[in-house]
Amino acid sequence: MVDALAEAEGPRQRRAIAKAITLLESTRADHRAQADELLTALLPRTGRSFRLGISGVPGVGKSTFIETLGLYLIDRGHRVAVLTIDPSSTVSGGSILGDKTRMEKLSVHERAYIRPSPSSGTLGGVAEKTREAMLVCEAAGYDIVIVETVGVGQSETAVSGMTDMFVLLQLPNAGDDLQAIKKGVMELADLVVINKADIDPDAATRAQAQITSAMRLFGHHGNPAHSHVVHGAETAQRQWQPRVMQSSALQGTGIDAFWQAVTQFRNMQAASGKLAARREKQALAWMWERIDAGLKQAFRQHPSVRELLPRAVAQVAAGTLPASTAARNLLSAQAGQARPPHENTDTTPLPEQAP
Amino acid sequence: MVDALAEAEGPRQRRAIAKAITLLESTRADHRAQADELLTALLPRTGRSFRLGISGVPGVGKSTFIETLGLYLIDRGHRVAVLTIDPSSTVSGGSILGDKTRMEKLSVHERAYIRPSPSSGTLGGVAEKTREAMLVCEAAGYDIVIVETVGVGQSETAVSGMTDMFVLLQLPNAGDDLQAIKKGVMELADLVVINKADIDPDAATRAQAQITSAMRLFGHHGNPAHSHVVHGAETAQRQWQPRVMQSSALQGTGIDAFWQAVTQFRNMQAASGKLAARREKQALAWMWERIDAGLKQAFRQHPSVRELLPRAVAQVAAGTLPASTAARNLLSAQAGQARPPHENTDTTPLPEQAP
Numbered sequence: 001m002v003d004a005l006a007e008a009e010g011p012r013q014r015r016a017i018a019k020a021i022t023l024l025e026s027t028r029a030d031h032r033a034q035a036d037e038l039l040t041a042l043l044p045r046t047g048r049s050f051r052l053g054i055s056g057v058p059g060v061g062k063s064t065f066i067e068t069l070g071l072y073l074i075d076r077g078h079r080v081a082v083l084t085i086d087p088s089s090t091v092s093g094g095s096i097l098g099d100k101t102r103m104e105k106l107s108v109h110e111r112a113y114i115r116p117s118p119s120s121g122t123l124g125g126v127a128e129k130t131r132e133a134m135l136v137c138e139a140a141g142y143d144i145v146i147v148e149t150v151g152v153g154q155s156e157t158a159v160s161g162m163t164d165m166f167v168l169l170q171l172p173n174a175g176d177d178l179q180a181i182k183k184g185v186m187e188l189a190d191l192v193v194i195n196k197a198d199i200d201p202d203a204a205t206r207a208q209a210q211i212t213s214a215m216r217l218f219g220h221h222g223n224p225a226h227s228h229v230v231h232g233a234e235t236a237q238r239q240w241q242p243r244v245m246q247s248s249a250l251q252g253t254g255i256d257a258f259w260q261a262v263t264q265f266r267n268m269q270a271a272s273g274k275l276a277a278r279r280e281k282q283a284l285a286w287m288w289e290r291i292d293a294g295l296k297q298a299f300r301q302h303p304s305v306r307e308l309l310p311r312a313v314a315q316v317a318a319g320t321l322p323a324s325t326a327a328r329n330l331l332s333a334q335a336g337q338a339r340p341p342h343e344n345t346d347t348t349p350l351p352e353q354a355p
Numbered sequence: 356m357v358d359a360l361a362e363a364e365g366p367r368q369r370r371a372i373a374k375a376i377t378l379l380e381s382t383r384a385d386h387r388a389q390a391d392e393l394l395t396a397l398l399p400r401t402g403r404s405f406r407l408g409i410s411g412v413p414g415v416g417k418s419t420f421i422e423t424l425g426l427y428l429i430d431r432g433h434r435v436a437v438l439t440i441d442p443s444s445t446v447s448g449g450s451i452l453g454d455k456t457r458m459e460k461l462s463v464h465e466r467a468y469i470r471p472s473p474s475s476g477t478l479g480g481v482a483e484k485t486r487e488a489m490l491v492c493e494a495a496g497y498d499i500v501i502v503e504t505v506g507v508g509q510s511e512t513a514v515s516g517m518t519d520m521f522v523l524l525q526l527p528n529a530g531d532d533l534q535a536i537k538k539g540v541m542e543l544a545d546l547v548v549i550n551k552a553d554i555d556p557d558a559a560t561r562a563q564a565q566i567t568s569a570m571r572l573f574g575h576h577g578n579p580a581h582s583h584v585v586h587g588a589e590t591a592q593r594q595w596q597p598r599v600m601q602s603s604a605l606q607g608t609g610i611d612a613f614w615q616a617v618t619q620f621r622n623m624q625a626a627s628g629k630l631a632a633r634r635e636k637q638a639l640a641w642m643w644e645r646i647d648a649g650l651k652q653a654f655r656q657h658p659s660v661r662e663l664l665p666r667a668v669a670q671v672a673a674g675t676l677p678a679s680t681a682a683r684n685l686l687s688a689q690a691g692q693a694r695p696p697h698e699n700t701d702t703t704p705l706p707e708q709a710p
Contacts (some may be wrong), residue, residue, distance in 0.1 A: 032683070039677040047674055128679055135677065184539065283671045283678045290682035295650040298690065316638045319402060322394040322490065323638045324483055327645030328387070335653065 002041045005140045009079065009110065017113060017140050024132045025118055039132060045139040047279070049081075050266055052146050053159040055185070056169030061195045063102040065169060065249035066146055070106040072255050073144055079111045081137035081145045083130050086117035087155040113137060124293050127158040131286060134162065160188040161282055164275055165265055167191045170211065172204035172246075186215060190242055191261060197246035197254070204246050212244045240268050304333040357396045360495045364434065364465065372468060372495050379487045380473055394487060400494040402634070404436075405621055407501045408514040410540070411524030416550045418457040420524060420604035421501055425461040427610050428499055434466045436492035436500045438485050441472035442510040468492060479648050482513040486641060489517065515543040516637055519630055520620055522546045525566065527559035527601075541570060545597055546616060552601035552609070559601050567599045595623050659688040 001023075004016035024035045056062050070080045082103070107114045115137075118129040134145050147163055149155040160166040168189040186192070192211055197204035243261060247254025269275040299305055312330055315321035356378075359371035379390045411417050425435045437458070461467045470492075473484040489500050502518055504510040515521040523544040541547070547566055552559035598616060602609025624630040654660055667685055670676035 036677070036680040036683060039680055043675060043677060132677070132679060279674070280672045283674065284668065286678040287667070287671050287681050290679050291654065291685060292647070292651070294682060294686040295654055296647070298686070299646065299650055312642070313639065316642050317635045319634070319638065320398060322391070322398060322487070323641040324487060324645050325391040325394055326642050327649060328391060330646060331649040331653070 001038060002139075005042065005136065006045065009141065013140055014113070017136055020136045021115060021129075021133045024136070025129050035132070039135060042135055042139040046135045047138065049134075049138045049143045049145045050262075051134065051163040051165075052144065052262065053149070053163035053166040054146060054169065055149050055156045055159060055166070056195070057171070058150055060169045060171050061249055062148055062150070062169060065193070065195055065247070066148060067103040067106045068249045068252055068255055069258070070103070070112055070146070071109070072259065074109060074111045078144050079113075079142045080106070081113040081115070081134075081142035082106070083115050083133055083137070083145065083147050084117040085123075085126055085130050085147065085149040085155050085159055087123060087150065113140075113142060122293070123154055123158060124289060127155075127162065128286075128290060131162050156185045156188060161285060164269065164278065165190045165262060167193060167262075169193050169195045170207065171195065172197055172200050172207050186211075189215070190240065190265060191258075192242070192244045193254070193258060194244065194246045195249055198248040198251055208244045208246060215242050215244065239272070240265050299330075299334055302334045304336065305330055308333050356393060357494070360397065360491065361400065364496065368495055369468070372491055375491045376470060376484075376488045379491070380484050390487070394490060397490055397494040401490045402493065404489075404493045404498045404500045405617075406489065406518040406520075407499065407617065408504070408518035408521040409501060409524065410504050410511045410514060410521070411550070412526070413505055415524045415526050416604055417503055417505070417524060420548070420550055420602070421503060422458040422461045423604040423607055423610055424613070425458070425467055425501070426464070427614065429464060429466045433499050434468075434497045435461070436468040436470070436489075436497035437461070438470050438488055438492070438500065438502050439472040440478075440481055440485050440502065440504040440510050440514055442478060442505065468495075468497060477648070478509055478513060479644060482510075482517065483641075483645060486517050511540045511543060516640060519624065519633065520545045520617060522548060522617075524548050524550045525562065526550065527552055527555050527562050541566075544570070545595065545620060546613075547597070547599045548609070548613060549599065549601045550604055553603040553606055563599045563601060570597050570599065594627070595620050654685075654689055657689045659691065660685055663688050 001016055001020055004012060005020060007013045007016070020038060023031055023038065026032065026035070054062060054066060066082055070082065073080050103114060106112045115133055118126045121129070130147060134147065137145050147159050149159045156166075156168075166188050168185060168191075170192055172194050192215070194204050194207050194211070245254060245258060245261065247258055249255065266275070269278070300309075308330060312321065312326040316323050316326050356371055356375055359367060360375060362368045362371070375393060378386055378393065381387065381390070409417060409421060421437060425437065428435050458469060462469045470488055473481045476484070485502060489502065492500050502514050504514045511521075511523075521543050523540060523546075525547055527549050547570070549559050549562050549566070600609060600613060600616060602613055604610065621630070624633070655664075663685060667676065667681045671678050671681050
């Protein structure tokens with residue numbers, strides 16, 4: 001499968017990608033083992049793409065923006081993969097972003113690969129499949145991977161945690177930027193694009209000014225308290241300052257300036273070592289996130305825990321069992337079946353209390 | 356020990372409280388078992404106090420505010436316990452809040468009990484000890500328990516998660532409210548007090564107006580999008596709206612109005628059932644938080660994990676091992692020693708891929 005993936009672009013490679021991603025999404029243990037082997041074999045061929053996260057509320061025009069951008073990039077010799085994390089699928093098993101026909105021209109282009117969101121699972125599980133699909137696309141030679149999500153819940157954090165640059169699309173009105181600040185999404189953004197700017201140019205310009213000043217106050221990059229203590233004037237210039245731009249994807253305006261900004265960001269981050277540092281941090285965070293999820297799943301599936309948990313929850317809720325005692329009892333029950341409870345080896349005597 | 360705690364106030368009860376809290380803070384397994392028994396025995400006597408969380412940046416005047424408030428409450432027949440979560444102790448083992456002499460009059464008053472922060476441990480561990488100490492104080496008849504923290508890191512979330520009402524102290528300048536909004540602390544606040552208002556009355560009044568409008572925009576309570584969809588005009592009146600007040604603890608002004616607001620909040624929350632619902636939610640969240648912490652600790656202490664983890668971390672960081680594969684390998688290693696790896700029972704065949 002690795003060879004087929006590494007082949008020149010064409011129907012055979014496309015089938016190999018689809019097959020690999022299907023394998024990654026399988027829940028069968030033997031498939032999972034194969035998938036792990038495949039990922040490890042692919043790894044040396046991955047990491048050479050630029051990973052671009054794009055988010056925004058429903059109606060902001062993500063599909064049109066990504067289609068216009070994708071076709072622009074293909075024109076310039078790139079190969080573009082678009083992956084999607086649809087947080088609604090993690091709740092309902094349905095999908096509001098999974099429809100390929102949203103990007104009619106891009107989806108049929110031979111130099112583009114569009115994969116809808118895994119159709120169900122926890123957000124963590126969906127994010128994991130998307131990260132793995134990203135590696136498959138990279139191994140197949142896609143040099144721009146776009147990961148799209150709708151601005152709901154924690155999915156922006158997940159996308160920002162797996163991409164090199166996180167872009168937030170906003171509408172040219174002042175309402176949704178406050179929500180983005182409130183939810184901490186603005187802090188994640190390396191770049192904000194006010195899309196559909198043509199609808200109301202005055203509002204777009206006002207929004208641009210408002211968001212720029214909000215990002216200076218709230219943003220992690222632009223926080224004056226940071227930059228000013230840590231960096232001198234010279235290094236500050238080489239450091240990316242988050243920007244706010246305008247575009248109208250429908251009319252195709254602003255895409256060129258957008259891509260110039262992305263390229264500038266990429267070059268600065270690569271030169272300063274921040275790109276590599278961000279990926280290393282993301283990989284380790286991803287490992288720990290999956291370990292935590294695995295530990296919780298094993299806990300909840302343990303027979304003793306399943307037996308004792310409902311009563312413990314009821315007692316804690318009713319206030320008849322201390323929460324910390326309930327936690328210790330359940331942890332002992334899980335450990336007890338497998339091995340003797342973890343004895344504390346500290347045997348210093350209890351100190352005498354203060355008067 | 357339960358009997359001594361339940362005794363009338365006096366030196367014997369005070370010693371029993373100190374002894375109980377020391378027992379709760381011990382790391383010895385046999386002490387922990389005794390502590391769990393003690394907590395369970397105390398539980399029927401707990402929950403009758405009002406739990407007030409107070410936070411603010413260093414220099415905002417927390418100690419003076421709490422001392423003035425504590426003496427005011429004692430004058431009105433209450434018994435007041437003050438517990439502290441010092442986030443600096445969880446990093447350095449040192450303490451910036453642990454000094455009893457900060458509240459000279461309150462600390463020697465027989466109707467007050469002041470306990471500094473546990474001196475080391477993770478924030479979760481320190482929070483657990485503080486929650487348990489709170490139960491001990493309640494069982495001993497303290498009817499107002501104040502939990503104080505300095506506005507650093509995640510400690511505000513911990514305190515807001517164990518109290519009935521969370522109060523944020525602010526200085527009368529416009530700088531720190533932006534930080535509080537950014538960190539999401541403003542959203543936690545049921546009440547904001549602009550302390551040291553006497554220093555600059557004009558600035559205090561401006562800050563009050565600014566924070567009030569910021570809370571309307573960002574606050575969970577005051578969010579118009581919420582209240583307006585869910586509640587009619589009649590119920591909205593019975594619902595607490597977060598407030599911004601002024602005080603000067605040093606001059607003793609504003610404390611009376613503050614306590615009236617707290618009492619009004621408490622009565623409204625009790626009447627609407629929100630007080631009980633908040634405590635139930637806190638207890639269950641606490642249980643799961645302790646379970647998660649216990650699972651992570653057991654994982655990190657497992658011999659196979661300890662052996663394999665350093666290499667896995669290095670490989671993931673270097674990009675030679677996929678993060679999700681590393682997570683699965685480590686989870687299998689932990690499970691393997693105790694029992695055979697958790698086989699997936701789903702045996703549906705791998706679906707044929709889309710073309």
